Amino acid sequence: GEDVEQSLFLSVREGDSSVINCTYTDSSSTYLYWYKQEPGAGLQLLTYIFSNMDMKQDQRLTVLLNKKDKHLSLRIADTQTGDSAIYFCAESQYSSASKIIFGSGTRLSIRP
Amino acid sequence: DGGITQSPKYLFRKEGQNVTLSCEQNLNHDAMYWYRQDPGQGLRLIYYSQIVNDFQKGDIAEGYSVSREKKESFPLTVTSAQKNPTAFYLCASRVASTNTGELFFGEGSRLTVL
Numbered sequence: 568g569e570d571v572e573q574s575l576f577l578s579v580r581e582g583d584s585s586v587i588n589c590t591y592t593d594s595s596s597t598y599l600y601w602y603k604q605e606p607g608a609g610l611q612l613l614t615y616i617f618s619n620m621d622m623k624q625d626q627r628l629t630v631l632l633n634k635k636d637k638h639l640s641l642r643i644a645d646t647q648t649g650d651s652a653i654y655f656c657a658e659s660q661y662s663s664a665s666k667i668i669f670g671s672g673t674r675l676s677i678r679p
Numbered sequence: 680d681g682g683i684t685q686s687p688k689y690l691f692r693k694e695g696q697n698v699t700l701s702c703e704q705n706l707n708h709d710a711m712y713w714y715r716q717d718p719g720q721g722l723r724l725i726y727y728s729q730i731v732n733d734f735q736k737g738d739i740a741e742g743y744s745v746s747r748e749k750k751e752s753f754p755l756t757v758t759s760a761q762k763n764p765t766a767f768y769l770c771a772s773r774v775a776s777t778n779t780g781e782l783f784f785g786e787g788s789r790l791t792v793l
Contacts, residue, residue, distance in 0.1 A: 575719055598780050609683075609769055609784030610722075655721060659780045666737075667782060669714075671721035 571670035573656055578676045585643040587673045589656030592637060596658040599632060601641045604653045604672070613641070613654075648677050681706045685770050685785035692757075692764070692792050700755045700788045702770035709775035711753035712782065715739060716767040725768075728753055729775055757790060765792045 570592045579585045591599070597618050602610040616623045616630045616639075623630045629642040643650055656670040683704040692698045702711065710729045714722040724737030728747040742761025747753055753772075757764045767789050771782040 571721075573721075600780075602782075607787070607789075609771075609786050610782070611784070612781045615781070666724065666727070667712075667780060668724075669722040671719060 571656055571658055571668050573654075573670040573673045575671060576674050576676070578678060579646050581646060581648060581677050581679055583646055585641075585646045585650065585675055587641045587643075587654050587656075587675065589639040589641075589670055590637055591639065591656070591658050591668075593658060593660050593668075594634075594637065595660050598659045599630075599639050600655075600657040600659075600667070601628075601630065602655040602657060602669075604655065606652075610655060643675075646675075646677055651675060651677050683770060683772055683783055683785035685768075685788050688786065688788060690788060690790050692790060694792055695759045697756055697758050698764075698790065700757070700768055700770075700790070702753045702755065702785060703751055704753075704772045704783075705751060706772060706774075706783060707750070708772035708783070709750070710773050711747070712771040712773075713737075713743075713745065713753070713755045714769045714771065716769060716787075722769065725755065764790055766790060 573589045600615040601613045603613050604610045614625050627644045631640045653672040653674050655672045657667050659667045686701045712727040713725040723739050725743050726745040728734035744756045769787045770785045773782050
């Protein structure tokens with residue numbers, strides 16, 4: 568079955584790194600995504616990784632993919648107050664590319 | 680500027696009433712989606728459409744209906760059969776043929792049933 572799981576909350580100190588984790592069950596996943604949602608708004612794509620990659624880096628963001636363990640992580644370096652949001656992990660599958668399955672979202676809060 | 684527009688942003692409904700949420704995009708995207716968001720449950724897929732005049736049920740389609748008469752528009756009707764309609768509804772679209780599959784989202788519509 569299709570399932571994407573994330574922890575619901577994460578709190579980090581400003582300036583530290585944040586690591587948000589995600590596990591998925593479908594081994595046929597082709598693309599895995601990280602979306603960001605600010606309060607009362609829609610989601611915006613932060614980054615994505617193709618399933619044949621292990622790592623992708625984009626400025627302060629680093630995505631790590633462990634296909635064997637079906638584990639995806641998003642690391643945000645030098646976390647700022649503007650990074651406060653809900654972060655969603657999502658996957659699309661080779662068998663049904665039209666559907667994108669989202670996790671429950673991780674609410675990241677920043678403390679001074 | 681191109682984007683997705685959802686309206687209304689806030690909507691109140693009495694029990695037993697149907698309500699229609701609007702979603703319009705000018706991105707020339709083929710595929711459009713409706714998701715429902717509840718606290719702690721993430722996004723759940725209600726309906727999606729890959730081309731005009733065609734749509735498929737998602738994971739929680741019961742109590743909802745859609746139409747896709749135009750490429751730009753994908754309205755969602757929340758019917759009185761939906762047992763727990765209070766939620767935040769998100770519309771999204773994407774270019775169907777792209778491999779990256781990036782979804783572009785509207786700002787959402789918050790429906791409250793009184």
